[in-house]
Amino acid sequence: MISTPDWVKHAVFYQIFPDRFARSGRVPTKNGLTLKPWGAPPEEQGFQGGDLYGIVERLDYLQQLGVTALYLNPIFASAANHRYHTYDYEQVDPLLGGNEALRALLDAAHDRSIRVVLDGVFNHASRGFWPFHHVLENGGNSPYIEWFNIHDWPLNPYAPDAETPHNYDAWADLPALPELNTDNDEVRAYIMRIARKWVEFGIDGWRLDVPNEIDDPDFWREFRDVVKDADPEAYIVGEIWHEAHDWLQGDQFDAVMNYPFLWPTLSFFGRDTLREYHKTHLTFEPLDAPEFGDTIQDVFEMYDWEITQAQLNLLDSHDMGRALWIVGEDTDALRLSVLFQMTVPGAPCVYYGDEIGMSAGDDPHCREAFPWDEPNAWDDDLLDHYRQATALRHQHEVLRTxxxxxxxxxxxxxxxxxxxxxxxxxxxxxxxxxxxxxxxxxxxxxxxxxxxxxxxxxxxxxxxxxxxxxxxxxxxxxxxxxx
Missing domain, CATH: 2.60.40.1180 (Golgi alpha-mannosidase II)
Structure with a gap:
């Protein structure tokens, strides 16, 4: 029998890109460091200094918005502002406040009955990941050689040109992202230990980055067993952009990010102003009501009902243009999309800043800093709409389940x-x-x-x-x- 965490079916999620959400001034390790100015162009790729204490300080705002769960982009130590280049899975990045800041966030959020789900990046690490660095320094003498799929020596992690390409498996052929050899028993044991550690620390689940790249159902079955043993109510949601039956049989993930919900919703409500836009498996093109009705009915009948109620229903994310940008800055189209999102099965997820009218194209542009100190940049009427729509969902269980x-x-x-x-x-x-x-x-x-x-x-x-x-x-x- 398929079972998913009951709390997810009633949750309203809010996705946060930590470096760009809020600075607190409470992280001593940032003193004297050179950070980008808050609000610098996101395509500059620098660190603007958002941290986990900053999220703690904005929990009142999030609670007023109707948020009951947070999904955080990666927070572990990394040399990239998006932190998908993990070099230490044991430590929260010092720029975010370290492990102490996560403890503070979990305690403060849980006091308000707000859950916290972390991004787990287990297909690949980074050039700075300590076992990879060990191999880089020791070559064939390193005991960690089999943690990666290495083709020859010496390692070429910076691959300056096509004449000297990187010589190990890397995600998307990016030398900065060496893939982990999850067929290796020690690697599997390490990942399972990390998965358990942070659930036992108090997080409420994992959002799994590119989990289809680990094409091993037994790996994910073991992962589920480990996580659910630590907390039976922990949420496991995978980033799969297309139909995902193989992972949603009740023995691997609880749900996936519901991109098949996203594209028809914006394509229907934004039909008159929609931009020509394609992203991965998504193509946005105007839909009429019969096309939309058939498509969205199929979306909600795609999986077992228990799974459908736990799907993460998003309108955009850090990986694509913002919803308001996709619908051509048409706030009416966004309002209808949000209200629809709040009245259908699955857990709605708001990408930070959408609620005040933040609008930008594809990443990295959609990863801009939240303009806390720029009230003129806020669409207050849109923010009020979001608050009313989440309140409607919370008020009526029939709209949730x-x-x-x-x-x-x-x-x-x-x-x-x-x-x-x-x-x-x-x-x-x-x-x-x-x-x-x-x-x-x-x-x-x-x-x-x-x-x-x-x-x-x-x-x-x-x-x-x-x-x-x-x-x-x-x-x-x-x-x-x-x-």
């Missing part, structure tokens, strides 16, 4: 119902630029013939389906939700 069925899809309007026991929610979204007349009939929608109260907008109005067919007018670029 109820069944999902599309009952209407015509032109620019899609309608779906959520059902949980005796509770039903009726949801209508109009992505078009003109009014839409929609006929509501309890029998056709397969919902109880009752009086339903408007929850969005929360204006006290109702629709009485006891009276038979009811016609409602949906204004352009708007939504109506009755419960």
């Amino acid at each position: 109820g069944s999902f069925d599309v009952f209407y899809a015509e032109d620019a309007v899609v309608g779906f119902r959520r059902s949980l026991g005796r509770d039903t929610a009726i949801c209508l979204f109009n992505a078009g630029s003109s009014d839409a007349l929609v006929h509501l009939d309890a029998e056709e929608m397969d919902v109880p013939a009752l009086r339903y109260t408007s929850a969005w907008p929360d204006d006290g109005t109702s629709v009485d389906l006891n009276a038979g067919r009811v016609t409602t007018t949906l204004p352009p670029r708007s939504a109506r939700i009755w419960v």
